[in-house]
Amino acid sequence: MDHAIHTDANDPTNITNPEHAQHHIVTPAQYCLVFATLLVGTAITVGAAFIPLGWANPVVALAIACFKACVVVLFFMHAKYQSRLIKLTIGAGIFLFLSLIAMTLTDYMSRAWGMW
Amino acid sequence: MDNSITSHEAVGHDAHEHVALPQHRHHFETQEQQREAGSFGMWLFLLTEIMFFGGLFFAYLLYRNWYYPAFASASQTLDIRIGAVNTVILITSGFFMALAVYASEMKKQKMLVQTLILTTVFGVAFLGFKVVEYRAKYVENHIPGASFSVKDFVTPPKDASGHFTETPLTPDMAQHIQLFFFLYFAMTGMHALHMIIGIGLLFWLIRRAQRGDFTSGYVAPIENFGLYWHFVDIIWLFLFPLLYLINRHPLH
Numbered sequence: 001m002d003h004a005i006h007t008d009a010n011d012p013t014n015i016t017n018p019e020h021a022q023h024h025i026v027t028p029a030q031y032c033l034v035f036a037t038l039l040v041g042t043a044i045t046v047g048a049a050f051i052p053l054g055w056a057n058p059v060v061a062l063a064i065a066c067f068k069a070c071v072v073v074l075f076f077m078h079a080k081y082q083s084r085l086i087k088l089t090i091g092a093g094i095f096l097f098l099s100l101i102a103m104t105l106t107d108y109m110s111r112a113w114g115m116w
Numbered sequence: 117m118d119n120s121i122t123s124h125e126a127v128g129h130d131a132h133e134h135v136a137l138p139q140h141r142h143h144f145e146t147q148e149q150q151r152e153a154g155s156f157g158m159w160l161f162l163l164t165e166i167m168f169f170g171g172l173f174f175a176y177l178l179y180r181n182w183y184y185p186a187f188a189s190a191s192q193t194l195d196i197r198i199g200a201v202n203t204v205i206l207i208t209s210g211f212f213m214a215l216a217v218y219a220s221e222m223k224k225q226k227m228l229v230q231t232l233i234l235t236t237v238f239g240v241a242f243l244g245f246k247v248v249e250y251r252a253k254y255v256e257n258h259i260p261g262a263s264f265s266v267k268d269f270v271t272p273p274k275d276a277s278g279h280f281t282e283t284p285l286t287p288d289m290a291q292h293i294q295l296f297f298f299l300y301f302a303m304t305g306m307h308a309l310h311m312i313i314g315i316g317l318l319f320w321l322i323r324r325a326q327r328g329d330f331t332s333g334y335v336a337p338i339e340n341f342g343l344y345w346h347f348v349d350i351i352w353l354f355l356f357p358l359l360y361l362i363n364r365h366p367l368h
Contacts, residue, residue, distance in 0.1 A: 042207065052365040068353050069350045086155055
């Protein structure tokens with residue numbers, strides 16, 4: 001195996017990738033902050049459920065859930081400190097999930113909506 | 117399931133003498149490459165899990181729109197307090213799991229074992245509350261199937277002035293409540309199954325952590341299990357508002 005060809009610019013097998021050297025350890029203080037954020041988010045979402053907001057009730061609840069999920073992915077799951085490969089993988093997965101939901105929903109809505 | 121690690125000297129790969137730690141497999145050039153490949157694989161697995169739960173979430177979205185009054189009434193019967201307490205319990209469990217990854221990185225064996233045990237304890241507590249909730253559904257005859265009863269929804273209890281405490285449903289709309297509870301049990305049950313599998317894995321990880329397997333620079337199993345555990349947390353972060361919270365003030 002020829003190691004000489006591996007440079008930062010030409011690294012097809014992902015060996016000298018400089019992102020590897022950036023391995024980051026999240027501190028307990030950061031984890032405590034994330035934990036507190038999640039608890040506050042839970043308190044807000046439970047509180048908001050008891051306030052009549054009409055159509056906005058589900059919107060608020062889901063927005064808070066998305067925010068909490070982002071915090072968990074970024075810090076508890078270390079996505080913020082991962083290589084671009086991992087970040088792209090996560091992004092692609094979320095994009096595919098939303099695409100499938102949107103496509104299935106357009107199918108249902110354009111066929112017999114209201115005629116069940 | 118212990119990783120059987122053959123020493124690289126024994127295999128005789130002269131070209132790979134740069135290998136430092138026994139867990140480093142010979143088909144990876146560097147430890148960092150191995151670590152990234154492991155995380156990448158774990159994330160790909162989690163993406164398949166998103167698609168799997170995504171189908172259930174979509175079914176919920178669709179049927180909630182179709183049978184809105186039934187879903188709103190059915191959701192009122194879930195205990196918001198147990199749901200909220202369980203959310204806090206699960207977040208706490210995830211917090212200790214995150215600390216376990218830190219302990220493994222910093223090679224603190226005692227802290228690693230303790231945090232893994234706390235992760236397990238909170239996970240079991242979550243399942244305990246889930247049992248209480250499932251039992252309540254059984255007692256109320258709200259489990260879909262032959263024993264399901266629409267009584268509570270067609271003739272809801274009356275208050276002192278003789279008015280219904282909740283809007284009564286027509287019998288055919290009330291039948292659609294079975295769909296809500298079918299999805300409720302499918303989604304929370306599948307989530308609980310993931311937690312049961314996770315708790316099984318935690319016992320195995322605790323045993324190995326006690327042996328010192330993960331406090332000598334070998335973080336990958338703890339880190340990847342952490343990803344799985346946090347993923348299960350995230351599923352609940354969406355299940356809680358969808359099942360318990362968003363139907364409290366139905367539109368008319």
